[in-house]
Amino acid sequence: MPSPFPGMDPFLEAHWGDVHTTLAASIRSALRAQLPAGLVARIEERVLLEIVYEDEEGTLRESVYPDVGAFELPSSEYSPEASAASVAVATPLFMDTKYVLRTQRTVNIIETKGMRVITAIELLSPRNKIGSQNRAAYLTRQEMQLDAGVSLVEIDLIRQGKHVLYCPPIGRRGHYAISVVRSWKPTRAEVYPARFDAPLPVINVPLRERDTDAILDLQPLLERAYIDGDYHVLDYAEPLTPPFTVAENRWLRSRLEKRK
16 A cells, blocks of 8 residues: 655654665665666665764754774673673663664765765765754765765755755745755755655756766655555554644545545
């Protein structure tokens, strides 16, 4: 069963880790067949630690990018014998902490000769938009990419948090936005407003200046993520963050009625 939303389904934000992963892989596949010789699409993974707590903005996730990390699967039980000292060790209580290990993904179009990044496609997550340190980290990465001569495609399908796209906010023209900044024209952004009550736009993805743009149709990719994740089981009576307006809730109820 498809989503009741013809565009972005805002209820998917609560499951964005799974949706983000599926969309990144689908975007790479959609672009792969369009790339000219000498270019490849790769998904870059960055392991990060998140500290999760609440503040006035809602759920706040502060990201810490380790320079070097050694990770081990947790043991199923504690072993006091592992202690180097022959001293009786008290058995601790085990509790969940506020530290979460996350993997953040970016689709990069790379020139095989020299492995230079030509275009970075950032699929924004709530962690990029909520929390001052998170936003600062994302904006720093954004500037570094543009300063390195990389074209930047930013896809923001998240209602939570503050604006971080390289382009200015577009106000009431859309619930979401996609921004495209070409490396050879960094002072001008191509902005695609997007909504949940209309299909997501088909966008141009810049490659090298001499290349024809690749075309990315986002709506079928989102619909595939919805089906593959079995999101037809979502509870559409759950409150959203930020909440819908009265008119938007009325529209949703009418869509759900037609879905029965």
